[in-house]
Amino acid sequence: MENIYLPEMAVVQEIKEETPQIRTLTIKMAKKQARSVLPGQFMELTIFGSGEFPVSVAAVLNPEATLIQTTIQQVGKATRETARLTPGSKIGIRGPFGNGYPLEAMQGRNICLVTGGVGLAAARQLINYIVANRNRFGEVILLHGARTPGDLIYKDFLFNAEDAHRNNISISVTVDQPDQNWNQTIGPVTELFKKVRVEADNTVAIVCGPGKMMNNVCAGLAQMGLPDDQILLALESRMHCGMGVCGHCAVGYKKVCVDGPIFAYGEVKNNLEKLI
Amino acid sequence: MDKVIRKHDFLKLLFADLKEKYHIIGPTRKGGGTSTYAYPTFDDIDRAIDLEMGYTTTMGSLKKLYFPDNEALYQYQRVGTEVELVNLRQAWDKEKVILGLHPCDISALAVLDKVFGLDQYYTDKRNKSLIIGLTCDSACSRGFCSSVNSGPDAQSGFDLLLTDIGDGYFCRSGSERGERLLSLEYFKAAAPEDIQARAKKLQKTEDELKGRFSLDEVTSALAEKYNDSLWDEFADKCYTCGACNMVCPTCTCFTINEKAKGDHSQGKRVVVWDSCHFERFAQMAGNFNLREEKKSRFKHRIYDKFHFSLVRQGKVSCVGCGRCADFCPSHIDIREAMSRL
Numbered sequence: 143m144e145n146i147y148l149p150e151m152a153v154v155q156e157i158k159e160e161t162p163q164i165r166t167l168t169i170k171m172a173k174k175q176a177r178s179v180l181p182g183q184f185m186e187l188t189i190f191g192s193g194e195f196p197v198s199v200a201a202v203l204n205p206e207a208t209l210i211q212t213t214i215q216q217v218g219k220a221t222r223e224t225a226r227l228t229p230g231s232k233i234g235i236r237g238p239f240g241n242g243y244p245l246e247a248m249q250g251r252n253i254c255l256v257t258g259g260v261g262l263a264a265a266r267q268l269i270n271y272i273v274a275n276r277n278r279f280g281e282v283i284l285l286h287g288a289r290t291p292g293d294l295i296y297k298d299f300l301f302n303a304e305d306a307h308r309n310n311i312s313i314s315v316t317v318d319q320p321d322q323n324w325n326q327t328i329g330p331v332t333e334l335f336k337k338v339r340v341e342a343d344n345t346v347a348i349v350c351g352p353g354k355m356m357n358n359v360c361a362g363l364a365q366m367g368l369p370d371d372q373i374l375l376a377l378e379s380r381m382h383c384g385m386g387v388c389g390h391c392a393v394g395y396k397k398v399c400v401d402g403p404i405f406a407y408g409e410v411k412n413n414l415e416k417l418i
Numbered sequence: 419m420d421k422v423i424r425k426h427d428f429l430k431l432l433f434a435d436l437k438e439k440y441h442i443i444g445p446t447r448k449g450g451g452t453s454t455y456a457y458p459t460f461d462d463i464d465r466a467i468d469l470e471m472g473y474t475t476t477m478g479s480l481k482k483l484y485f486p487d488n489e490a491l492y493q494y495q496r497v498g499t500e501v502e503l504v505n506l507r508q509a510w511d512k513e514k515v516i517l518g519l520h521p522c523d524i525s526a527l528a529v530l531d532k533v534f535g536l537d538q539y540y541t542d543k544r545n546k547s548l549i550i551g552l553t554c555d556s557a558c559s560r561g562f563c564s565s566v567n568s569g570p571d572a573q574s575g576f577d578l579l580l581t582d583i584g585d586g587y588f589c590r591s592g593s594e595r596g597e598r599l600l601s602l603e604y605f606k607a608a609a610p611e612d613i614q615a616r617a618k619k620l621q622k623t624e625d626e627l628k629g630r631f632s633l634d635e636v637t638s639a640l641a642e643k644y645n646d647s648l649w650d651e652f653a654d655k656c657y658t659c660g661a662c663n664m665v666c667p668t669c670t671c672f673t674i675n676e677k678a679k680g681d682h683s684q685g686k687r688v689v690v691w692d693s694c695h696f697e698r699f700a701q702m703a704g705n706f707n708l709r710e711e712k713k714s715r716f717k718h719r720i721y722d723k724f725h726f727s728l729v730r731q732g733k734v735s736c737v738g739c740g741r742c743a744d745f746c747p748s749h750i751d752i753r754e755a756m757s758r759l
């Protein structure tokens with residue numbers, strides 16, 4: 143009989159220090175995934191001895207989906223323990239879970255990604271997908287914000303002008319608190335709205351970041367005329383099972399783990415209980 | 419198929435036959451002795467004499483049998499650089515017969531089936547269960563099954579459904595397994611008087627039920643009144659103790675806990691029941707809590723039972739057993755909320 147809570151064993155193959163608090167793990171799984179891992183889906187990682195937590199799949203590195211990347215911010219009991227992982231460490235993994243982005247509906251549209259902090263990780267696999275299928279999308283812009291320059295993840299992606307040009311993606315970055323070397327925008331990510339023009343009727347916005355940031359961003363996007371169903375949010379409620387059973391991520395009649403984590407802003411806004 | 423069985427045959431012959439093949443679970447009185455509190459509850463039954471078929475309600479529901487309040491999922495052990503996993507979940511070795519389950523609790527199993535349907539350990543236990551239900555002899559003091567269409571009669575979810583008609587039980591089958599049981603020689607054909615006696619019994623129970631409300635009115639009022647001041651009043655009385663969740667046959671929220679040795683070399687992951695009334699239940703990053711206010715947590719339980727479940731599954735998930743009102747230290751009674759909506 144299958145024990146749905148039993149994780150598969152996996153090995154940490156490589157670790158990249160993004161910031162002092164955030165690491166990107168390259169994880170190798172023994173078995174080929176039964177399902178393909180869609181952009182926007184997540185996995186449950188187990189750090190044996192500390193706990194299990196949901197994490198977005200930031201990249202899938204091979205067609206068999208046995209090699210994936212996740213970017214983890216150390217906030218609590220289990221995530222902090224990821225600081226002690228070394229290449230070769232054994233961890234547990236379950237998934238993939240969740241709905242993923244509605245790729246069909248996004249085809250042919252302009253894409254405006256707005257991310258904050260480690261929220262960029264949740265959009266990263268989607269960005270990879272867009273790059274690999276670039277001609278299926280219109281204009282693509284990424285607006286990203288972090289607290290300080292030291293909190294920025296994926297710096298070699300964010301500041302690689304050559305790749306951005308080749309992939310035809312426009313990338314703008316802002317920080318709340320600059321250091322002496324910072325010569326780009328200062329302020330919350332909504333500051334960057336002043337610099338871009340978004341074609342309201344043909345753009346899909348992808349929003350991912352802390353709850354408060356998502357609220358402000360949605361308000362800003364609505365002001366620019368974007369309809370609620372063209373704003374897609376990635377939510378990160380606390381959850382334990384990832385499969386719609388445990389009840390923690392239930393908000394109103396939505397369950398973030400199975401109905402989400404990707405929601406149209408309209409669904410979120412019209413929910414009786416507030417989702418963000 | 420309808421039949422009748424004499425009580426004497428039920429307790430002697432049927433019980434003995436069932437015991438040969440099944441592990442028997444039924445209503446029985448627990449506590450007493452060192453504890454001052456004695457209460458009917460579902461437990462293993464070895465002797466027919468321990469059955470308390472005339473019980474009105476039990477403290478805990480049957481959910482614990484299928485959804486244990488403390489279930490070890492697996493164990494991990496570090497051996498050098500390797501980690502070994504051992505599955506700790508346990509399947510039943512023997513089929514069980516559940517005797518004397520009331521209609522509200524039979525309906526509750528259908529709610530559990532929807533939640534846990536993807537878990538093979540759960541479905542295996544359900545498939546290994548023979549349900550012999552029992553309609554209530556009299557209404558319980560805080561139940562409202564007739565308002566939520568889960569009693570006093572049951573239409574499905576059982577193999578056999580008994581009704582006490584005096585010197586015997588009226589038996590209605592609800593499955594092929596139930597029908598096969600009814601072909602045993604001590605079940606006799608039901609006479610027209612028996613059918614009448616059953617109907618009379620159920621009518622009596624229905625008449626005794628107090629605080630009936632219209633489910634349609636309540637569910638549409640809920641959709642409108644999410645921000646009503648009524649909820650402040652209820653939340654103000656609530657201690658957020660979670661007792662209602664624990665005794666509820668359809669509350670299924672849980673947490674998976676880590677039980678690790680100090681050096682992390684070995685440990686288990688364990689499912690324990692949780693409560694949406696607890697403050698950290700919907701806690702998220704950045705000091706953000708989906709339901710920080712006590713009121714929104716109180717509403718979440720009520721709405722989950724009567725509104726969200728309706729939108730999601732087309733059916734309310736409260737079965738009207740009244741246990742939450744029986745065990746609330748603040749005497750909060752759902753019926754009062756419903757009648758004031």
Ligand SMILES: Cc1cc2nc3c(=O)[nH]c(=O)nc-3n(C[C@H](O)[C@H](O)[C@H](O)COP(=O)(O)OP(=O)(O)OC[C@H]3O[C@@H](n4cnc5c(N)ncnc54)[C@H](O)[C@@H]3O)c2cc1C
Nearest residue numbers: 195196197198214215218219220221263378379380702703
């Ligand atoms: C679908 C989904 C995708 C996610 N993707 C990523 C990702 O790509 N990278 C990443 O770093 N994090 C991600 N998270 C958040 C991550 O799961 C939490 O940070 C993690 O569960 C915290 O576990 P812990 O044991 O370290 O914290 P705990 O010790 O349990 O709690 C410590 C702190 O973290 C908060 N917390 C607990 N659970 C969550 C949660 N689910 N979300 C946010 N905060 C929480 C607590 O409120 C507390 O303040 C994602 C969450 C979800 C639901």
Ligand code: SF4
Nearest residue numbers: 666736737739740742
């Ligand atoms: S909410 Fe109360 S009355 Fe309804 S099923 Fe749960 S315990 Fe019974």
Ligand code: SF4
Nearest residue numbers: 656657659660662746
């Ligand atoms: S039992 Fe009563 S006091 Fe306790 S959490 Fe439930 S409603 Fe609140």
